[in-house]
Amino acid sequence: RCGYVAIVGRPNVGKSTLMNRILGQKLSITSRRPQTTRHQILGIKTEQGTQAIYVDTPGLHKDGGKAINRYMNRAASSALRDVDIVIFIVDRDRWTDEDQAVLEKLQHSRLPVILAVNKTDRIDDKQSLLPQLEQLSEKMAFAEVIPLSAKHGHNVDLLEQQVLKR
Ligand code: GDP
Numbered sequence: 080r081c082g083y084v085a086i087v088g089r090p091n092v093g094k095s096t097l098m099n100r101i102l103g104q105k106l107s108i109t110s111r112r113p114q115t116t117r118h119q120i121l122g123i124k125t126e127q128g129t130q131a132i133y134v135d136t137p138g139l140h141k142d143g144g145k146a147i148n149r150y151m152n153r154a155a156s157s158a159l160r161d162v163d164i165v166i167f168i169v170d171r172d173r174w175t176d177e178d179q180a181v182l183e184k185l186q187h188s189r190l191p192v193i194l195a196v197n198k199t200d201r202i203d204d205k206q207s208l209l210p211q212l213e214q215l216s217e218k219m220a221f222a223e224v225i226p227l228s229a230k231h232g233h234n235v236d237l238l239e240q241q242v243l244k245r
Pocket residue numbers: 088089090091092093094095096097108109110111113114115116138197198199200201227228229230231
């Protein structure tokens with residue numbers, strides 16, 4: 080079985096970091112600067128007889144007026160075309176207009192979407208996470224909602240299991 084998994088989200092939420100963590104190598108450039116990933120980057124992971132193709136996409140940009148943003152949006156959108164499942168990454172920190180724009184795109188796609196709430200290592204008060212996750216869960220019918228830290232690897236194995244289950 081071979082699945083095609085797109086990792087999508089606005090710039091800087093940790094898409095490339097997650098991809099590298101899942102694949103166990105530095106395939107995709109990560110950076111504090113947004114727009115470091117300009118093209119689709121593919122990585123294949125074979126495990127227990129299953130194979131998943133992960134696609135790290137450029138961030139989807141709200142400002143589609145600039146040529147570079149248009150180009151990157153096109154790359155991100157075309158990554159959704161042949162996909163079996165989507166990992167939608169957001170930052171635990173806040174929900175922005177750009178997150179909303181990505182969400183609406185995903186709602187239109189009708190693909191199964193796993194919401195990955197990233198950078199949980201930055202949360203001091205872990206109690207605050209639960210109501211936040213509940214709020215995020217209500218935004219659409221996600222297949223799963225998984226809090227994780229791509230940088231430190233927390234819960235990334237759980238995310239992979241959920242991906243392979245489908
Ligand atoms: P992308 O634009 O969505 O591909 O985001 P990147 O993977 O390039 O990450 C953007 C920034 O967030 C980088 O400085 C990463 O080191 C940082 N980052 C990514 N994941 C985590 C995380 O789980 N925890 C923390 N603290 N920082 C993270």
